[in-house]
Amino acid sequence: MSTGGGKKFFFRRKVCTFCADKGVSLDYKDYALLRRFTTDRGRIIPRRISGCCAKHQRALTNAIKMARAIALLPFQAAED
Amino acid sequence: MLRKYETLFIVRPDLPEEQMANVKERATAAVNSRGGIEVTYQDWGKKRLAYPVKKVSKGNFVYFRYLAGGEAVSELERVLKVHDDVLRFLTVKLDERIDPASFSIEEDCKGIYPFNIRPREPSAERPAEEGDEEGSEGGEGRARRSSRWGGETAAEAPAGGEGSEEEN
Structure with missing residues (x-):
């Protein structure tokens, strides 16, 4: 944000969060972690933005969907 | 050889003690009656649900982990489905082929924290x-x-x- 303005390219972290930090395991019960990978409306943040590798994005998607099934995460968050 | 399963289920939030005990009794009985072994049964407390389930917006989360075969899961899920106080449940298979003889319940319970809220690696961002x-x-x-x-x-x-x- 501070880089802002007209710059076309700027640094984007390319390393997958879960590859970088081996201690973090993906679990549907860990809704606080999963929430970081959803938008404020509850949608899953795409890979091109979250920077996750394919393997972990897949696991993440599954985990988020399971968390939704058990009402830990919203399918759709409130509009306001 | 048994499989390891976990079932997380949501119970109505404002139940008196004895009804919570009743839920526990029925759930564990379902697993035990099908030759399962209870590993842990934990009450994770009340939490606001992400969306209302059966017109209830808060829920009491219960975590149940057990060793059993597939029939125990069907029986447990049938019991939970029939039970009026259970709003929703989710069963996950954690491990195939567990030998009950060499299985240590204490060892297995170590990594369980409600909603995975655990002391993570004490790195720079999380000091004291x-x-x-x-x-x-x-x-x-x-x-x-x-x-x-x-x-x-x-x-x-x-x-x-x-x-x-x-x-x-």
Whole structure:
């Protein structure tokens, strides 16, 4: 944000969060972690933005969907 | 050889003690009657649901882990489905082929924390406040941690987001 303005390219972290930090395991019960990978409306943040590798994005998607099934995460968050 | 399963289910939030005990009794009986072994049954406390389930917006989460075969799961799920106080459940297979003889329940329970709120690797970002979390269900602990993750999101995800949007 501070880089802002007209710059076309700027640094984007390319390393997958879960590859970088081996201690973090993906679990549907860990809704606080999963929430970081959803938008404020509850949608899953795409890979091109979250920077996750394919393997972990897949696991993440599954985990988020399971968390939704058990009402830990919203399918759709409130509009306001 | 047994399989290891976990079932997380949501019970109505305002139940008196004896009804909670009744839920527990029925759930464990379902597993035991089909030759299963209970590993742990934990009450993770009340939490606001992400969306209302059966017109209830809060729920009491219960975590149940057990060793059993497939029939035990069907029986448990049937019992939970029939039970009026259980709002929703989710069963996950954790492990295939567990030998009950060499299985240590204490060992297995070590990694279980309500909603995975556990003392993570004490790295730079988390110095001392870890101590008062005590590993049990506590509203404050949960809130504190989610605010921590929230903070990181602000630092990471939006930055990445804007980057790629401008690239496109």
